[in-house]
Amino acid sequence: MNAVNAICVQEQVLEGDSLEQKWELAQSWGFDGIELRGRGDGSFAARLPELRRAAANGVPMPTVCVEMSHFIGAFDAELRRDAIAQMADQLRIIAELGGRGAMTPASWGMFSRRLPPFEPPRTPQEDTAVLVDALGTLGELAASLGVAILLEPLNRYEDHMVNRLSDAVELIRLIGLDSVRIGADTYHMNIEEADPAAALIEAGPYIGHVQASDSNRLEPGAGHLDWALFGATLQAIGYDGPIAIESRLSGAAAEVLPSVPPLLRRYL
Amino acid sequence: MSDLAIAAATRVLARNWRGSYTVPAAGLYPHQWSWDSAFIAIGLRHISPRRAQQELDTIFSAQWGDGRLPQIVFNPRLDVQYSPGAAFWRSDLIPNSPPVPTSGLIQPPNHALAALLVHQADPEASDRRRFLPRAYDRLRAWHGYLARRRTAASGLVHVVHPWESGMDNSPYWDAPLAAIGDTFGEDIPRPDLDHADASHRPSNAEYGKYLSLAARYRDHDCDDRDDGHPFVLEDPAVNALYARSEWALGQIAELLGHDPAPHVERARAITASLGSLWVPELGCYVARDVVSGQLQRFRTVSGVAPLLIPDLPHTAELLATLEGEHFALGRAALVPSHDLTAPTFDSARYWRGPSWFNTAWLIAEALHERGFAEEARGLASRMADLGLEHDFPEYVDPHSGEPRGTLRFSWTAALSLDLYERLHTRGETL
Numbered sequence: 001m002n003a004v005n006a007i008c009v010q011e012q013v014l015e016g017d018s019l020e021q022k023w024e025l026a027q028s029w030g031f032d033g034i035e036l037r038g039r040g041d042g043s044f045a046a047r048l049p050e051l052r053r054a055a056a057n058g059v060p061m062p063t064v065c066v067e068m069s070h071f072i073g074a075f076d077a078e079l080r081r082d083a084i085a086q087m088a089d090q091l092r093i094i095a096e097l098g099g100r101g102a103m104t105p106a107s108w109g110m111f112s113r114r115l116p117p118f119e120p121p122r123t124p125q126e127d128t129a130v131l132v133d134a135l136g137t138l139g140e141l142a143a144s145l146g147v148a149i150l151l152e153p154l155n156r157y158e159d160h161m162v163n164r165l166s167d168a169v170e171l172i173r174l175i176g177l178d179s180v181r182i183g184a185d186t187y188h189m190n191i192e193e194a195d196p197a198a199a200l201i202e203a204g205p206y207i208g209h210v211q212a213s214d215s216n217r218l219e220p221g222a223g224h225l226d227w228a229l230f231g232a233t234l235q236a237i238g239y240d241g242p243i244a245i246e247s248r249l250s251g252a253a254a255e256v257l258p259s260v261p262p263l264l265r266r267y268l
Numbered sequence: 269m270s271d272l273a274i275a276a277a278t279r280v281l282a283r284n285w286r287g288s289y290t291v292p293a294a295g296l297y298p299h300q301w302s303w304d305s306a307f308i309a310i311g312l313r314h315i316s317p318r319r320a321q322q323e324l325d326t327i328f329s330a331q332w333g334d335g336r337l338p339q340i341v342f343n344p345r346l347d348v349q350y351s352p353g354a355a356f357w358r359s360d361l362i363p364n365s366p367p368v369p370t371s372g373l374i375q376p377p378n379h380a381l382a383a384l385l386v387h388q389a390d391p392e393a394s395d396r397r398r399f400l401p402r403a404y405d406r407l408r409a410w411h412g413y414l415a416r417r418r419t420a421a422s423g424l425v426h427v428v429h430p431w432e433s434g435m436d437n438s439p440y441w442d443a444p445l446a447a448i449g450d451t452f453g454e455d456i457p458r459p460d461l462d463h464a465d466a467s468h469r470p471s472n473a474e475y476g477k478y479l480s481l482a483a484r485y486r487d488h489d490c491d492d493r494d495d496g497h498p499f500v501l502e503d504p505a506v507n508a509l510y511a512r513s514e515w516a517l518g519q520i521a522e523l524l525g526h527d528p529a530p531h532v533e534r535a536r537a538i539t540a541s542l543g544s545l546w547v548p549e550l551g552c553y554v555a556r557d558v559v560s561g562q563l564q565r566f567r568t569v570s571g572v573a574p575l576l577i578p579d580l581p582h583t584a585e586l587l588a589t590l591e592g593e594h595f596a597l598g599r600a601a602l603v604p605s606h607d608l609t610a611p612t613f614d615s616a617r618y619w620r621g622p623s624w625f626n627t628a629w630l631i632a633e634a635l636h637e638r639g640f641a642e643e644a645r646g647l648a649s650r651m652a653d654l655g656l657e658h659d660f661p662e663y664v665d666p667h668s669g670e671p672r673g674t675l676r677f678s679w680t681a682a683l684s685l686d687l688y689e690r691l692h693t694r695g696e697t698l
Contacts (some may be wrong), residue, residue, distance in 0.1 A: 197282045197316075228390070229316035235271075236278035 005268050006032035007261045009245040013253050019054035030261035032058035035244035038090040038188055040068035045089045053103040055097045062242045063209055064090050066104040072134035073106035075121055084134050088141055095145035103150035103183040103209055106131055106161040113160045120160055127161045132174050139177035150183035150209045163192045165203035172206055181208025186225055187217050189225030197233040213247030221263045222250040231267025273656040278315055278679035280660055289326040294673045298346040302327055302337050302375040303434050304381035304679055307626050311682020313389035314689045320386040321399045328406040333364035337415030339431060340371040350456040352482060362489050372490035376434050376506045380407045380513035382597040384520055404520050414510060417492040423541030424502040425510050426558055429481050433503045435619040437470040439612040440564040442554040445477050448498045448651060452479035468616050470674055504545050504553035505570035511538040512576040537579050546582060551589035567594045567607035569627045575634035583638055601669035602628040602651055615665050622663040622672050625651060646686035655684030
């Protein structure tokens with residue numbers, strides 16, 4: 001991987017029968033690594049042989065991003081326990097693969113204060129307690145493994161608990177662990193932050209991962225985000241970690257993805 | 269300066285951004301200032317060409333019907349933090365004013381130069397957003413205002429208030445202000461003193477006259493027809509920037525497929541007219557008080573700024589003046605705002621001695637353009653280092669380089685960044 005800001009792409013947009021094949025394709029498009037997707041029900045742990053082989057074959061996989069139906073901030077205690085267990089698996093596996101961390105939102109698609117019934121069943125104080133507990137547990141595990149649990153703020157329509165980088169900063173300060181970091185996503189920031197550049201600078205010391213997609217959730221360059229400003233801002237906070245493309249695509253992957261690394265590199 | 273410094277400058281500019289423009293500094297200056305914005309855009313173009321365009325678009329959006337670009341565009345929510353503010357100007361009651369509250373005065377015309385540099389930072393992004401044609405129309409109207417309403421028989425543009433020069437308490441204004449009896453009768457609000465040492469800022473007596481002049485100009489609807497206006501001055505830096513910006517407009521015209529000749533002709537005419545401000549025994553240009561007809565015989569940084577103009581007849585003399593005991597180029601910190609040897613020199617007080625980063629940038633740019641490459645690089649490099657070392661101060665002591673005024677000053681960060689990028693990283697020449 002490059003010394004500065006590896007540009008990664010998520011595995012599901014790459015065609016291929018194996019991670020090695022996908023990596024070959026990603027490399028030919030100018031990417032430096034692959035972001036894994038972590039499904040639930042133990043299925044990520046079940047991929048361990050495949051992942052070990054890919055790592056042995058030199059596929060860089062610095063991060064895994066959760067893909068489940070329930071999350072660490074679930075209202076239901078059982079689901080919450082399961083989400084924490086699944087994330088713990090992801091942390092252990094990404095550590096074994098030599099990666100940096102596993103990323104999760106507080107929740108996704110569970111509740112929005114902007115949609116009926118508007119009032120969630122838990123108070124904000126209870127939400128905070130639940131998240132401090134879950135992230136504290138995962139943060140301690142991550143610290144012991146030398147990786148990070150990466151909390152991703154989502155926009156108001158997808159989650160009601162952690163929408164802005166400052167929400168995540170507040171939680172991380174309560175938890176007090178360096179192994180709990182923010183996974184900042186440009187698409188959500190574009191909706192939630194009054195000034196994404198200023199927000200990134202304020203949250204700078206807490207940023208552990210970055211996901212990039214454009215204002216319309218398509219690949220960078222297909223919307224109206226200011227990528228020059230994005231690059232200058234990441235440099236200004238000294239962020240040298242990966243930038244993973246998590247987006248829908250404006251056309252066929254082979255047509256649109258090769259333009260992404262040069263676009264971002266120009267400004268990094 | 270280093271990559272760390274680029275990061276530090278970027279953080280200042282990101283933090284001082286207010287959604288569509290950059291404040292000169294958080295606290296002391298809560299609104300948008302005209303020539304600050306143009307200087308800031310020159311640095312912002314390295315961070316975000318789009319944001320740099322927006323910075324200029326925002327000041328252009330406050331253009332008056334007569335073409336003037338106002339000195340200040342007020343943020344009405346912060347009107348108590350700066351004096352005189354929107355409530356003093358009441359620009360909504362003045363004919364030809366824009367929908368947003370502004371000051372009625374102007375500032376030096378550095379905007380065309382900035383617009384060209386912003387365009388050049390990313391011509392594709394500029395073309396895609398139609399930045400240059402839009403800017404060209406605004407800039408032509410702006411320079412048209414200067415030509416029509418502010419140019420006297422001398423062929424030079426005049427300012428009607430010290431603030432319009434951008435160098436508020438320059439010794440140039442001492443005699444003209446002393447000749448004015450009027451002062452502002454009411455209590456003089458000084459919110460600036462909450463943020464800065466009173467000994468570094470203009471005095472209360474000066475402020476009283478500033479307000480009185482501004483009120484008179486306002487009460488004449490800013491129409492430039494007040495024959496008895498007591499302060500009418502021709503300033504060398506204002507005219508040098510006007511000429512240099514006409515050259516830039518000529519380049520912009522060419523890029524857009526228009527005829528550059530009218531701009532080149534105007535630039536040459538201003539250059540010729542500047543001859544009447546040249547004082548051979550001082551080795552620099554000076555200001556003229558149009559009311560008294562007197563030249564104001566001081567060496568100031570304004571008087572060496574015409575080095576920015578191509579085909580100037582006194583380039584060699586100006587370089588000698590800069591390098592001599594009066595400005596000590598290469599030995600003093602940056603370029604002192606006033607003659608180091610003059611009895612009127614004051615190392616701490618605003619434009620009567622301290623070195624400023626915008627004028628250092630102008631002189632570095634001028635040295636570069638005139639082919640004094642080594643001098644340009646030396647000044648640029650000292651400026652970038654000094655900016656970073658002291659957290660981008662508003663200005664510095666010209667002897668020691670110690671910071672003065674407020675910190676994290678936007679144009680200091682922007683222009684230090686610009687010179688650093690041009691010296692080291694992006695392959696532009698300097």
